[in-house]
Amino acid sequence: MMRLILFGAPGSGKGTMGDFIQRDFLFPKISTGDILRSAVQQDSAEGGQARSFMESGGLVPDELVIEMVRQRLSRSDLGTGYVMDGYPRTLTQAEALSRIACESEKAIFIEVSEAEAVERLLSRLTCNNCGAIYNRLTKPPKRDGVCDVCRGRVERRADDNEEAVRQRFRVYAERTMPVIDYYDRKRVLARIDGGGPAARVYETLKGLIA
Numbered sequence: 001m002m003r004l005i006l007f008g009a010p011g012s013g014k015g016t017m018g019d020f021i022q023r024d025f026l027f028p029k030i031s032t033g034d035i036l037r038s039a040v041q042q043d044s045a046e047g048g049q050a051r052s053f054m055e056s057g058g059l060v061p062d063e064l065v066i067e068m069v070r071q072r073l074s075r076s077d078l079g080t081g082y083v084m085d086g087y088p089r090t091l092t093q094a095e096a097l098s099r100i101a102c103e104s105e106k107a108i109f110i111e112v113s114e115a116e117a118v119e120r121l122l123s124r125l126t127c128n129n130c131g132a133i134y135n136r137l138t139k140p141p142k143r144d145g146v147c148d149v150c151r152g153r154v155e156r157r158a159d160d161n162e163e164a165v166r167q168r169f170r171v172y173a174e175r176t177m178p179v180i181d182y183y184d185r186k187r188v189l190a191r192i193d194g195g196g197p198a199a200r201v202y203e204t205l206k207g208l209i210a
């Protein structure tokens, strides 16, 4: 079983690339952001614990996220591989993930300028039901406010506002950059240029997986 891990700043395109990989390689995309948002929506105990951290752009406590991922990875639908989007984000999470076995592991760091990432986040729209990603300017849903995939409601994420975005970048630099170094030292890290249209970035990325 192959474990692919996507790294990149908020707005770098991790989620979009994860969706493409899921479609073409049939690797389930495991997005801790999506799992947490659905917990918040369902008003579960975990969602209640996570909500305020997410809205302010901070990190949800490690214990909670590590346990959610452990449960997700114990399901039997993983097939020949899976792709992680947004996890691990701290060294503690990376160490916990390393204790879960896999045959091969690849980490891909999607690099994009902060200016381009911020611009994408502030025009991004997300389906609050299935997590599908749209963009007000470059990829609006066919029907205004309605998801093409599931007919759910498409809107701006609660944390895609200027203040939370600034905090997410700060947290990314402080907590997640060291995790990228950790995979670099493990010699499993590749870097790709994440600037420009998603389809072009994906062509490069695909070459690294097959």
Ligand code: ADP
Residues within 6 Å of the ligand: 009, 010, 011, 032, 033, 034, 036, 053, 054, 055, 057, 058, 059, 060, 061, 065, 085, 086, 087, 088, 089, 090, 093, 159, 168
């Ligand atoms: P992005 O990469 O665009 O910032 P995500 O959807 O991956 O957004 O995550 C949204 C929020 O969910 C994060 O800002 C954080 O509060 C929480 N979150 C997601 N993944 C993790 C994680 N691995 N550890 C802690 N918090 C997380």
Ligand code: ZN
Residues within 6 Å of the ligand: 127, 128, 129, 130, 131, 132, 147, 148, 149, 150, 151, 152
């Ligand atoms: Zn949807």
